[in-house]
Amino acid sequence: MKQLTTVESMYSCVRCGACREACPTLSITGREADGPRGRVLMARNLIEGVIPVNDEIKEQLDRCLLCSACVDACPVDVAVPDIVMMAKEKISEVRPQEGVTGIVGKWVFRKLLPFPKRLQKLGHLLWIYQKSGLQMVVRKLRVLKLLSESLQQMERAMPEILPPSRRNPHPLFTPSDRKDLKGSSHSAPRAALFQGCIMDMMFRSTNENTIRFLAQSGFDVVTPGQQVCCGALHTHNGEKDTALELAKRNIEVFEQANVDYIVSNAGGCGAMLREYEELFRDDPEWLPRARQFCQKVKDVSEVAVQKGTIPQAAGQGERITYQPSCHLQYVMGVKDAPKKILRSVADAQYVELPEAGYCCGSAGIYNLLQEQMANDILDKKMGNVAKTRANVIVTANPGCLLQMKMGIERAGMQGSVEAVHIVDYIVEAMERNKQSQTAEDQEELQKQSV
Template sequence: MGADANMNTLTTKPQNSTTPGCESTNISLLGKFDMNEIMNCMQCGFCLPACPTYRQTGKEVASPRGRIALMKGVAQESLEVDNEFEANMYLCLGCRACETACPAGVPYGSLVETAREVVETRKKEEKKAPFIRDIIFNKVFPHPERIEKLGTALWAAQSAGLQTMAQKTGLINILPRPMAEMQQAVDKVASPAERKKRQKVMKPEGQKATLKVGMFKGCIMDVMFYETNQATARVLTKAGCEVVFVDDQACCGALHAHAGEKDGAVDLAKRNIEAFEKAGVDFIVNNAGGCGAALKEYHHWFHDEPEWKERAMKFVSKVRDANELLAELPELTFKKELNVRVTYQDSCHLAHGQGIRNQPRQLIRSIPGVEYIEMINADSCCGSAGIYNITNFDMSMRILDDKMKDVRQTKAHIIVTSNPGCLLQMKQGIIRAGMKDQMEAVHIMDLLDRAL
């Protein structure tokens, strides 16, 4: 830590600002900022063209370089932790494209998470944290059974035709615009009966398993994309793996970490570490780029807990994205020719967070009958970014509409993704672009499963 980090309190100072909610407050948070990481930013500007929000606005404060300068100002007590600081930190998608572009290797993703943690702690100390936030991060996501009940409620509404009726009558418009538009891209979720049929252990047919892998189900993933999880397990068994749906696992914690709720993220990480330790698997496999990036960074969440950090490092050593593991195993034997033109949209946290780029493309190209078309700017963010397309809807849609221009140029029949949020966003993009009759968005594991 730098010299500035030796102070133990941060005092925001009143300024001549018209921004509401800027009252002076004392926050013991300075130790959360890593001044070494902040000072590693050379302010070179290589990150600017890589940043979606900078490209949309042209504003320095909407760039990684600008946000790091704001963090430095807060850490050195020359700027307040005010509403303007909060807005600039949350305008960021967290796509981490800047990390790929940065010649100094600045870990921007962890910096912006820290900045948001500072913001949220300040709001809690001032008792300004929204009630809905407590519901989402404390009452829903830490409880898989509650998420499953919400999924059942959604299935019931779809089965009763309420979703269709709401669309036809215009009642859907009583929802906030982000929710009203997003629901168009939501496919029918699996029924409770279908979910109960899941085999806890799936073994390869006609051969001895070469690996025992634990399937990380995710939270929303296992409700809204249950069949994609099943497809992933089937594909892995075709590659010779025994797949175990491990009990007692929870949300990965990524949404908590990205939203400044670090304590909640750490609690979820501990639950997952314990669950997979008991399972005794060779690898921990996931099919969501965002979840995978979080799982692989668990050891960075335990700086003050050496015992948990050691356990987290063992956990992280076993984590693999499904694309990553399949690329290391013998080639799949496909039974069908798909005869389609396919393009690929990188998941930001898979490409920039985990460095996994070639493996998904190799898998797609290995499918008989596929004509693969590389998209321009395939690794630029689609605007999904967790719940960003709800919390920052207008910016998200601007980024998505630009992305769809690149998608359209490929003239593909299928756009493939490796992350559930990206998949929903691309489905919405297809609808917005009026291309429903020309193209579909498909998770890569579902595409592989079709051909197998």
């Protein structure tokens, strides 16, 4: 079936209502304008010039999470996020963002995120902030009260930044740990880690664990050193030209890596990488290269389940629930693989999260730009977490992880519930299983020697 363009998709909506139950914002307000049908109609009228750009229309379109849950529910695949983005581009042409917010936003998107070395320097500053005692002083003096509630919560949920000595470049090559492949004529499949920008600075240990997990799942792991930001935040915030340049750079770098798979451990990044083909739809020179690139992109859980071997892992009697990344489940189409991995953990009970299909309210930087709506969505999510009685919330995206940590604090669940990335959880469980096996082997040897 021929894929519709965004404009064609805009006219294919028949207002059947299949999307209503899937929309997080509509579930909060109940207003048609906060649902997919309302947004498509507003966007269409705005693009056609039927209605002028105004504050109300801008606010309604900005309240869209771009989560794609509505696309998953739509019988004719109306591309609501793309339609909303097209309308927002129209708004930005008429009313470009100005003032301090506009200046800071442009600096972040154009001068910070595209440059890994600058991000690492920011990581150095955050590490100093955490370790020098400055963080404690700032909190005691309540300086953070000058910031929004979401920024205060995010500062408290920020993970411990690794020291500069621990954030050197990843090994270019890490061999597979699969014993059955060693010395045989069969070579391990080659997987390249897409390390991300914020991910590698703020969640460096998760990237290290991802390399370890892939190697133990049977992959030779390559980590290209010249890769850059995926461009997702740029695309969602109207910086399309920068996104195109980042995409071209990543395509070139991973072409040279000569790998079977390009693996992401962040749902938002993986979804953006999968959309490079759409990004170059009108560029005959880059489209074939983008298409080939996209065909190799896999989520870490997806590639382990489909192409590797899930290592044995052991829990500690905990109850686990899983909050999926919207872009992972709806854009990448990865829904069952993370659950299969979690269910494979011995001595741990997996519990399904009610209404797991709803967004957690992170959505890139949505929780900073739409604070009240994001908090309403998060509070509803934490109510469902409480129903599971889980003490571990597993996520597959850094933004979701921070959001769930914020949710734990908002719900007063500190000490009884923790949020972890799926790779960090499974690697810790793998190490626990290894230690258990080693102890059992030593005990057996002692019995035999008696």
